[in-house]
Amino acid sequence: MEHAHFGCVETSALDGVDVVWEGAARLGDDEVEVRLWAGPSSEPDAEELDAFAGCLTGLPALDATARTALRAYLREDRSFIDHHVEELEDSEPVVRLVRDAAGEAVGADFFAAAMRLSGVGLWLGGLSDGPPVILDYVFDPDRSDQILAVKLTRDGTVVSVDWES
Template sequence: MTTIEHARFGLLEPGALRDTDVLWQGTAQLPDGEVEVRLWAGPSSAPDAEELDALAARLTDLPALDAAARDALRRYLREDRYFIDFHVDELGDSETVDRLVREAAGEEVGADAFVAAMRLSSVGLWLSGLSDEPPVVLDYTFEPDLGDQILAVRATRAGAVASVAWES
């Protein structure tokens, strides 16, 4: 069975997987708390030290990646505010929505305020060969206890934001 030892992820056994699954699970630190992280692999995944180092660097630089992702989220929501409107309409009983509406003072809830209220709920790291998409996925939620809608921000191994997508 193939194993690899990595400073951040520890002892990994990708050869033990029969399907795409979580190979490692842990947390990463942001100034406002910890974020859950999962490293995904498949049965044919054979990560090398360079790939693992690049993915680990995204966790070390998570505050900078979070800032870049939030910039992308603001641009996305300025172009299409349906995600904001959906949450304001659907979560009328939410204290956060009440606060955002009150602070908007009769105007629409803005992208800046909405993104500031969103939380990074998890980070997915995908080993090469599992997808043609960029391998780092940051899932942002708004009121996760009240809904399952997320904005997923994809980033490259180098940490460049590539896309934003609405998922549930």
């Protein structure tokens, strides 16, 4: 299938799940890696690809929605924050957050603001029952491989936030 944003999307030769398109999207001053995933049972259609292209065009709004979910997740469960503060206590971002907290615990809002969107995964239908849009957020990616993955529907509704590595 030929698409205005993604070009030629071919899934018929796939033996398993694989990336069928790679690119980048702008979010402020950052360039974010984007991958379109498909499998042998994936049959892309124009509506689905148009929705994904809309997600990329509307990435700032999608990021704002995801960050709201991140803040809520981190307020409810501080484990991700505490892990990074303890494991990366000498890293510049942690030192800055601890200093700014002035003797209090590092706040979820400040921690979420310090996180960076590192990647967008778009999953063509037929791969699983999971959400088709996944935004991966990292904190100090040079020193930690831990990710908070915000999983969304094509229309931008948050389904879950999951800690992954």
